[in-house]
Amino acid sequence: MIFRQLFDSVSSTYTYLLASRHGGEALIIDPVLERVDRYLKLIEELDLKLVKAVDTHLHADHITGLGALRDHTKCITVMGEQSGVDVVSMRVADGDRLSIEGLSLGVIYTPGHTDDSYCFTLADRVFTGDTLLIRGTGRTDFQNGSSRAQYESIFNRLLKLPDETLVYPAHDYKGDNVSTIAEERAHNPRLQVKSVEEYEVLMAGLKLANPKMMDVAVPANMRQGLHQEEVARRGWAVDAATATTLLGRADTIMIDLREGAERERHGCIPGALHAAYPHLAENIGPGGMLHELAQATGKRLLFFCAFGERSAMAVQAAQDAGLTGAVHIEGGMGAWKKAGGPLA
Structure with missing residues (x-):
């Protein structure tokens, strides 16, 4: 150590x-x-x-x-x-x-x-x-x-x-x-x-x-949060209410960036793929799971996390990696729950 x-x-x-x-x-x-x-x-x-x-x-x-x-x-x-x-x-x-x-x-x-x-x-x-x-x-x-x-x-x-x-x-x-x-x-x-x-x-x-x-x-x-407004201005964000309408859509894959303990405590969005944030770089790079999935299916990647901070960084990284359809849920699971989104 x-x-x-x-x-x-x-x-x-x-x-x-x-x-x-x-x-x-x-x-x-x-x-x-x-x-x-x-x-x-x-x-x-x-x-x-x-x-x-x-x-x-x-x-x-x-x-x-x-x-x-x-x-x-x-x-x-x-x-x-x-x-x-x-x-x-x-x-x-x-x-x-x-x-x-x-x-x-x-x-x-x-x-x-x-x-x-x-x-x-x-x-x-x-x-x-x-x-x-x-x-x-x-x-x-x-x-x-x-x-x-x-x-x-x-x-x-x-x-x-x-x-x-x-x-x-x-x-x-x-x-x-x-x-x-x-x-x-x-x-x-x-x-x-x-x-x-x-x-x-x-x-x-x-x-x-x-x-x-x-x-x-x-x-x-008290003000340490990443400014998600910039990601939204670029068109890379959807609000939680809109995200609930995308659940189950054939053209969208929801990607849960949280860790296992967070998922167990706070619940999961049904059908979301789990790909924890620490492994993001390898997942969105050439040959990575999310990169290949997006390229093969043409589906949009919809990232989310607990409060939108990790997913905002993930969207920027995905865009930089050429995954131009990537977006995230602004405010993360906190906003999803307030919007009445279903949990598994």
Whole structure:
């Protein structure tokens, strides 16, 4: 496994790059906008392909690199399902698995610092975002934070992990870069409380100033979605209501770009062909399944995903590959359900 811990000194943010070596698929956690060029250079040097970019929560102290990385690499952007961000490619929930080739991370919903905070486990380590810091915990006094919820997330979720589990937080302000669950239980001053009530009193007494970037970062981070309007202006989109009339049409093949876990949780459009987005390039290139299918049948490819972001990128790629009849469902499955489209 390839593992890199990267640091932004301005916001004291740790970013994590993970990969399996086999095919070079990579995942990045909590990227910072100003460091995107460094990430891209490292990914190139290590001969990796960025597949997913993940934020543990809506950040208030820096602008995320999710959108920029998506625009440069066509990767999937990922946040928790509680997030108020306008559009991300994929939303995860407690108990899900977040996977790339050779690696699969456990997904734990850990509200408290914010109401959309998540942690991610991988074998011997946990990426704790701002929920659990090294000898500290994330503040709980804005963005729908809750000291009570954070106590439950830490004491009843994270501290239940094996003692030797390595703790990799999203921030550190003292120069520490890793801890363990056992260390934090024993030495973290904010965890030396006897009850949730005592923890609430402790957190209420911190009286911290707002992050310097908060007024800029939060509004910017709320708008990460790919602008699907440009794809629509080019005539490469259909709205969900129109898409429901195309179901079963002999001249149209519906292509589901979501991953298996998303299909199982949220349902499928009956009769749609499953071709997950990470395999798009090989599927639409010469000799690829979708390329050959479109060429052989003359049928139009109608892509869709969860919210329209992956399918918008897929349409652009398909058009570039010469599949000029390709379109997508604007707003994805979210819009399909609102339009009353049938589900299998």
